[in-house]
Amino acid sequence: MGRNNLLGEYLRACRERVTPSEAAIEWLGPRRVPGLRREEVALLAGISANYYLRLEQGRDRSPSDQVLESLARALRLDATETAHLIALGHPPTGNLRGPRQVDVPASTQQLLRALDLPAFIQDQHFDVIAANTTAHALSPALQPGHNRLLSVFLDPAERALFADWEIVAEHLVASFRASVAAAVDDRRTTQLVTELSARDAHFRELWAGHAVVARIDRPPVRFAHPVAGLLTLTRENLAVDGPTPLRLMIYHAERGSDDHAKLTRLGAGATSPTATS
Known part of the structure; x- marks a missing residue:
């Protein structure tokens, strides 16, 4: 690309x-x-x-x-x-092509483990760097080694998880374009866009549209979860301090709501080990 x-x-x-x-x-x-x-x-x-x-x-x-x-x-x-x-x-003048070590601050990893809400950390390419057990219970794709774009577009199980998949996909691509604007020439961005463009026509169409969206634009996300049922959650997108542009993503629901009760039960049943970088 x-x-x-x-x-x-x-x-x-x-x-x-x-x-x-x-x-x-x-x-x-x-x-x-x-x-x-x-x-x-x-x-x-x-x-x-x-x-x-x-x-x-x-x-x-x-x-x-x-x-x-x-x-x-x-x-x-x-x-x-x-x-x-x-x-x-204003394209960057530095070398953005080489691999970069991603280190999640210890305090952020501690916070991730302490949260009983689905929470994960992603980098500017939407690679999942760390996640807690509740996030994994919400989606098996929310764990290190997975990329949110690849999962949402190419994994049938992940696609089925979203009740409004087309809305989620459109928002995800627009968010990704904004996230990599200053690093669009690096190897990982090129790899992702090339693979997704070759394998998914809808991604190609969305990428060609050049839409961007702000991090503060957070429409509710409706999950069709195989265990919890229909869940409508709000997603927070928070910056993580450090030299690498990481984001802490947290899904939550209003306390006392049916969605909050379902989310609490889902978290209580999450027994897999916490995944971290």
Whole structure:
């Protein structure tokens, strides 16, 4: 996959989503392309049409923050989409291709074991680094050595676990794209996107859509669990302190609710050893 022209691809995808009426642009003759024309985006952003063309074609890859922010306004991007655009406009200069040792802080591992809620730690590629027993009881795929994207798209049992699988899949891909914006050129990202694109048509379609979503956007997740039954849970996404970008994911339900009672029973029956890195 590689970085190639991700900035230009994202600009084009966003341009094609905005209608002339949304941008308050008068229709001038027949339109052969969806969304806005390149010259219309350039006009709205206050840059030359030729410069915008170079950006979209990948011939200029060093736009300033001011230009990127102007383009974000012209394309009606929200805060998450704007941050993603800026990340793509400033590719990392360091070597991101080599393997990286992932160490979960001891205090975080202790917290993971102490929680009676399903909790696991994932890295920026959505590889599961550590998980507690309740997480494993919720899904056997929530354990080290598994990747959330590969599990959700390629494991039939994991797919069946989600009552609204298409919603979960769409949110997962958009979250992943935002997570790896600054590391899209590394080996693990390339491996995941290549494998999923080759094996799952729905992933290919979602990845081509260039959607991104904020970590704070957490719609409830409905599980069709083989033991607990239908569970509607909220997922928290918390940063873990340290040199590696890790996230602590916790599923929970409102105390006193039927979902909380089911989750408590599920946790009480979790007897497998705690899995950690």
